[in-house]
Amino acid sequence: MVVLMTDEARTETFDAFFVAEFPRLVSMLTAWSGDRATAEDLAQDALLQAQRRWAEIVRLDNPGTWVRRVALNRSANEGRRRRREHAAMRRLSGAAPEQRYDGAPFHDTQLWERVRALSPNQRDAIVLHYVDDLPLADIATVLGCGIGTVKTHLQRGRRQLATTLEGGLS
Numbered sequence: 001m002v003v004l005m006t007d008e009a010r011t012e013t014f015d016a017f018f019v020a021e022f023p024r025l026v027s028m029l030t031a032w033s034g035d036r037a038t039a040e041d042l043a044q045d046a047l048l049q050a051q052r053r054w055a056e057i058v059r060l061d062n063p064g065t066w067v068r069r070v071a072l073n074r075s076a077n078e079g080r081r082r083r084r085e086h087a088a089m090r091r092l093s094g095a096a097p098e099q100r101y102d103g104a105p106f107h108d109t110q111l112w113e114r115v116r117a118l119s120p121n122q123r124d125a126i127v128l129h130y131v132d133d134l135p136l137a138d139i140a141t142v143l144g145c146g147i148g149t150v151k152t153h154l155q156r157g158r159r160q161l162a163t164t165l166e167g168g169l170s
Contacts, residue, residue, distance in 0.1 A: 029042050042078060136151065
């Protein structure tokens with residue numbers, strides 16, 4: 001027997017999904033990007049894409065992992081855009097523009113600067129594990145790799161952080 005969901009029921013389901021996922025996405029993306037406003041924009045973009053494809057997304061085993069993957073992809077694109085913008089500004093003015101940090105829960109501390117300096121896979125695994133508190137299997141799904149690979153990314157990321165933090169924060 002096939003149960004068809006009404007548009008109203010589908011909307012209510014998405015609304016509950018949005019309410020549950022938005023704060024977690026913003027925390028994760030703020031740690032990832034260092035900027036809460038950017039994180040909110042990226043989370044909204046990812047959730048908007050989920051809403052547009054909700055009929056498909058709602059059927060997934062874990063729609064949250066899908067929206068995290070979309071958010072991380074958008075974050076990576078935003079990071080590349082910001083780096084190009086900063087490089088252009090340095091070429092034009094000889095100095096990097098000031099970055100805005102608004103005192104969000106994961107404001108730009110030296111630790112999060114170090115996390116953001118890790119390789120993309122290590123950074124993503126650390127943020128998903130420690131900020132979003134996802135189990136290893138969900139992190140593997142978000143990153144599109146195996147659990148063993150996630151463990152490797154976490155181990156190497158922690159080792160790199162320990163090395164840079166022991167060497168002194170500069």
